[in-house]
């Protein structure tokens with residue numbers, strides 16, 4: 485069967501669902517989202533859902549803020565809760581340089597009209613009573629952020645998009661994509677779609693998917709661990725949820741999860757997964773955890789939050805996460821291929837997915853980007869980056885994910 489549509493979105497993670505919803509809000513409802521398995525099947529279902537407003541670039545921080553707004557709008561339209569916990573976040577300064585760098589970011593937040601403060605150890609103690617502040621110089625504090633439930637948020641986006649008239653097909657892999665003189669031809673088992681626009685929101689599947697049409701997408705999956713602790717009595721005795729803590733010393737992020745902690749670790753020597761191709765039968769799966777690799781980092785987390793060490797480990801998740809060489813997504817049109825758009829390579833897809841989708845939908849609707857966000861355009865990589873080069877750069881970028889930020893851009 486052949487079906488003509490205005491736009492096909494491929495991939496039903498938080499990014500694809502956000503794109504479908506944001507396009508629907510622009511009136512693009514002659515649309516279909518194709519998902520090979522179920523919504524959230526890729527990385528979205530196991531993400532921690534952290535959304536921090538802390539960022540080094542004005543434009544990226546703006547995407548964080550707009551992401552929460554987008555999920556909240558979808559929630560209002562659909563009636564589906566998104567599980568937003570507005571805990572705020574602390575980014576710790578372990579030395580003078582880090583504190584100075586955080587102070588230098590203040591004008592960025594003034595421009596965005598977002599609440600951002602650099603606070604001293606005494607204030608940190610009242611905001612996060614379980615954090616040991618010895619030796620700390622202070623922290624950047626963003627009270628407006630926190631975490632959402634990634635699956636509920638994706639469902640809210642999908643439901644709101646459907647209410648506006650978009651179609652969603654799960655268990656429907658896109659098999660091939662071809663450019664023809666009348667538009668983009670996307671083949672599934674039972675239907676061939678002829679679309680004016682196609683948005684690739686397939687995360688680390690994008691590279692293999694687009695190779696047949698001559699594109700070289702430098703996005704590979706890297707392993708990312710998170711540890712969920714047992715219950716922490718001191719947390720239960722508080723009448724508020726403690727803020728998320730990002731610590732460049734560990735480097736890690738640790739937030740409250742129910743009556744325990746959830747800690748995501750950024751290893752200095754991370755491992756890749758499936759760089760020769762994603763196994764075709766890959767489902768909603770996690771990878772084998774390798775706790776011994778995290779030991780040094782976890783000991784540093786425990787130095788700051790001793791209660792985390794005392795609570796014991798309830799669960800360790802090791803999940804594949806898409807990564808591009810500079811750690812930023814590939815968002816925007818593909819050069820010389822009119823109608824083909826990328827929304828892929830997100831490693832903070834919950835944090836930036838909603839805002840990125842809003843940006844992309846405005847670009848698709850108006851035919852020009854709403855503002856300059858060239859740091860994420862796919863064209864920055866050209867088409868000739870080698871696999872070895874891409875992997876080496878991804879490894880280095882992941883390992884320095886928490887270094888002191890550069891002055892605001």
Ligand SMILES: Cc1cc2nc3c(=O)[nH]c(=O)nc-3n(C[C@H](O)[C@H](O)[C@H](O)COP(=O)(O)OP(=O)(O)OC[C@H]3O[C@@H](n4cnc5c(N)ncnc54)[C@H](O)[C@@H]3O)c2cc1C
Nearest residue numbers: 495497499520526527528532533534658803832833834835
């Ligand atoms: C342990 C862990 C913790 C994380 N925590 C956070 C966090 O706290 N905050 C944060 O912002 N990010 C976090 N992330 C990253 C986050 O999970 C991803 O950035 C985000 O889920 C990416 O969303 P996506 O929609 O781009 O990709 P995915 O969720 O992977 O979705 C891509 C979808 O495309 C589908 N697909 C692929 N090929 C086809 C095809 N041919 N046809 C149709 N469909 C197809 C897949 O089935 C999949 O559902 C974490 C990641 C890990 C591993």
